[in-house]
Amino acid sequence: MSAEAIRPFDEARGAVPTVAAVGSGRRSWLFGGIAQTLLILWTLMVVFPFLWMIVSAFKSNPEIVFSPWQLPDTLQWGNFERAWTEAGIGRFAVNTLIVLAGSLTGTLVISAMAAYVLARFEFPGRQFIFYLFLAGTMFPVFLALVPLVFLVQDLRLFNTYQGLMLVYIAYSLPFTIFFLTGFMKTLPNEVGEAAVMDGAGPYRVFFDVMLPMAKPGIIAMGIFNFLGQWNQFLLPLVLMPNPDRHLLSQGLAALAIQQGYQNDYGALFAAMTITMVPTLVVYIIFQRRLEAGLTAGALKG
Amino acid sequence: MHYQKYRLIVPFLLPALALYGVFVLYPYAQAMYLSLTGWRGLSANKPWVGLDNYQRLIEDERFREALTRNAQLLVVLPILTIAIALTFAALFTQGGQAIKGAGFYRIVFFFPQVISAVIVGMLWSYVYNPNIGLLNGVLDGVGLDALQQSWLSDRSLVLWAIVAVAIWSSVGFYMVIYLAAMQSIPTSFYEAATLDGASRWTSFRDITFPLIWETIRTTAVYLGIFALDFFVLVQVMAGGSTTTIARRAEVAALYLYNEAFDDNRWGYASAIGVALLVLTLLLSIVFLRLAKRETYEY
Numbered sequence: 001m002s003a004e005a006i007r008p009f010d011e012a013r014g015a016v017p018t019v020a021a022v023g024s025g026r027r028s029w030l031f032g033g034i035a036q037t038l039l040i041l042w043t044l045m046v047v048f049p050f051l052w053m054i055v056s057a058f059k060s061n062p063e064i065v066f067s068p069w070q071l072p073d074t075l076q077w078g079n080f081e082r083a084w085t086e087a088g089i090g091r092f093a094v095n096t097l098i099v100l101a102g103s104l105t106g107t108l109v110i111s112a113m114a115a116y117v118l119a120r121f122e123f124p125g126r127q128f129i130f131y132l133f134l135a136g137t138m139f140p141v142f143l144a145l146v147p148l149v150f151l152v153q154d155l156r157l158f159n160t161y162q163g164l165m166l167v168y169i170a171y172s173l174p175f176t177i178f179f180l181t182g183f184m185k186t187l188p189n190e191v192g193e194a195a196v197m198d199g200a201g202p203y204r205v206f207f208d209v210m211l212p213m214a215k216p217g218i219i220a221m222g223i224f225n226f227l228g229q230w231n232q233f234l235l236p237l238v239l240m241p242n243p244d245r246h247l248l249s250q251g252l253a254a255l256a257i258q259q260g261y262q263n264d265y266g267a268l269f270a271a272m273t274i275t276m277v278p279t280l281v282v283y284i285i286f287q288r289r290l291e292a293g294l295t296a297g298a299l300k301g
Numbered sequence: 302m303h304y305q306k307y308r309l310i311v312p313f314l315l316p317a318l319a320l321y322g323v324f325v326l327y328p329y330a331q332a333m334y335l336s337l338t339g340w341r342g343l344s345a346n347k348p349w350v351g352l353d354n355y356q357r358l359i360e361d362e363r364f365r366e367a368l369t370r371n372a373q374l375l376v377v378l379p380i381l382t383i384a385i386a387l388t389f390a391a392l393f394t395q396g397g398q399a400i401k402g403a404g405f406y407r408i409v410f411f412f413p414q415v416i417s418a419v420i421v422g423m424l425w426s427y428v429y430n431p432n433i434g435l436l437n438g439v440l441d442g443v444g445l446d447a448l449q450q451s452w453l454s455d456r457s458l459v460l461w462a463i464v465a466v467a468i469w470s471s472v473g474f475y476m477v478i479y480l481a482a483m484q485s486i487p488t489s490f491y492e493a494a495t496l497d498g499a500s501r502w503t504s505f506r507d508i509t510f511p512l513i514w515e516t517i518r519t520t521a522v523y524l525g526i527f528a529l530d531f532f533v534l535v536q537v538m539a540g541g542s543t544t545t546i547a548r549r550a551e552v553a554a555l556y557l558y559n560e561a562f563d564d565n566r567w568g569y570a571s572a573i574g575v576a577l578l579v580l581t582l583l584l585s586i587v588f589l590r591l592a593k594r595e596t597y598e599y
Contacts, residue, residue, distance in 0.1 A: 031501065032400070035392040039406050042389065045469065046409055049428050052435055065433050114317035117310050129314065136325055138585070140530040142554055143574040146561050147331035148324065150342075170324035173317055202309040231417035233533055238562065249419040253537055256423050265433065272420050283415040287408055290415075291477055 057269040079266035092251035103168035115180035136174030183217035335571035354572035379524035386475035410473030422537030482516040
């Protein structure tokens with residue numbers, strides 16, 4: 001698997017097969033028209049619900065119920081205030097950031113170390129360990145949920161940040177190691193060998209040579225895991241039942257069910273907007289790197 | 302030298318192996334064991350019941366109904382998602398040069414994939430809402446008010462309303478995968494076909510489709526697993542209440558969740574989990590075998 005071969009679609013490279021000569025000019029024009037219509041329709045289907053949600057987050061409750069198609073008379077920033085404080089989105093956001101700070105760092109460091117060894121060293125059992133991790137990408141989390149809850153309780157990690165960090169790391173390892181191993185295999189060997197010649201120890205080679213070279217791959221996995229862990233729902237749902245420790249997705253779902261918020265649509269839409277915006281921003285900034293990472297597994301799977 | 306090599310290998314692999322072993326492999330193994338007990342979670346006592354849970358599973362009407370829903374998803378979800386995603390991918394890559402706005406469409410179509418399934422589920426619950434929802438509003442606006450429904454509280458519609466959301470959120474992701482696969486097809490193939498007078502459709506059928514078949518097959522397995530393990534959207538959109546209507550959307554994974562976390566039947570829930578795991582593995586194998594056809598090296 002090479003990172004080069006799976007670089008995402010790149011207009012600048014003109015990578016699209018050219019079939020300009022197909023059919024007559026009029027048929028091409030007709031095809032283009034139909035294509036554009038379909039694509040615009042789907043764009044509307046995707047964008048409209050999100051826009052509606054964001055606009056509704058600025059409306060008063062009567063406006064949401066009685067004039068769903070109008071823009072708000074005045075921007076109701078109070079919705080965001082209620083969502084952030086009363087509904088607890090602020091607290092959930094802090095909890096999410098705490099857990100992610102630990103789990104993302106842990107995921108990347110531990111995966112990079114394991115991937116380096118799996119990509120660059122020959123030793124008995126190397127293949128077996130690689131496939132053992134690969135197997136973990138196949139099974140969905142909820143099959144292990146029941147025993148996981150009791151294991152985490154037995155380890156006295158239930159309702160703790162550390163517990164959730166460790167579990168997040170463990171479930172992020174398979175794909176991250178799989179991806180980084182492939183990535184590191186494509187990197188040139190010579191620089192490391194030269195460093196060894198100069199008397200650098202294996203640790204120095206890893207930190208001073210390998211990590212800087214593997215940075216693009218590590219960043220791709222950082223974004224990929226940020227989105228996955230930020231959106232994680234099942235694990236906190238069963239491992240963090242304490243409402244003070246809720247994470248964002250989990251807290252949102254709980255809010256939607258709570259009586260008090262069922263009629264405060266404005267605050268709910270605001271809460272959803274607050275939770276959604278960071279992932280959209282990260283996605284738009286890092287779009288290309290992320291797509292490379294996401295599609296890599298599927299293409300070579 | 303050897304000594305030095307292992308001084309790196311062992312400490313570098315150990316943290317990953319330890320975490321993976323404790324929090325991933327061990328729980329899966331433990332689930333197999335628990336499925337053979339009648340554990341209710343209240344005491345440390347885990348009475349051994351052998352295969353009783355599995356016996357019950359076979360006779361369990363509710364499980365069979367749940368599994369039937371998964372089977373329906375297994376057909377509908379992959380076929381529709383692949384068909385729509387492939388169509389869009391083909392529109393992108395076969396319309397002469399890159400179609401106008403390709404970069405923009407690509408980013409937008411992918412949006413639902415980066416947003417939490419919980420938000421997607423909640424958002425669509427409101428879109429479907431008969432009072433404040435967008436969908437009935439749109440239908441009214443275009444004169445199709447006869448089609449207005451209370452989507453999520455209609456017994457026969459609820460599951461399909463949720464499946465539509467799953468397709469809506471997956472299409473962009475699979476489109477990007479197909480685009481990446483199509484990109485690796487040499488342009489000379491299309492040029493040759495064009496010289497032979499092949500139409501856009503024949504080039505797609507005879508060049509693109511066979512050459513990305515491997516990728517389509519892989520994505521079909523992914524979507525099949527998604528259909529078998531379908532959970533979060535149903536949990537968010539219909540799982541909150543245990544009304545008879547919500548029951549109409551209960552898929553196997555949700556049944557597992559309800560048995561375990563609402564009714565404390567941990568042993569039985571584990572048996573459902575193991576059954577699903579076995580079905581998932583079988584599905585992958587069968588699918589990869591069935592869909593085997595000549596692959597082309599180029």
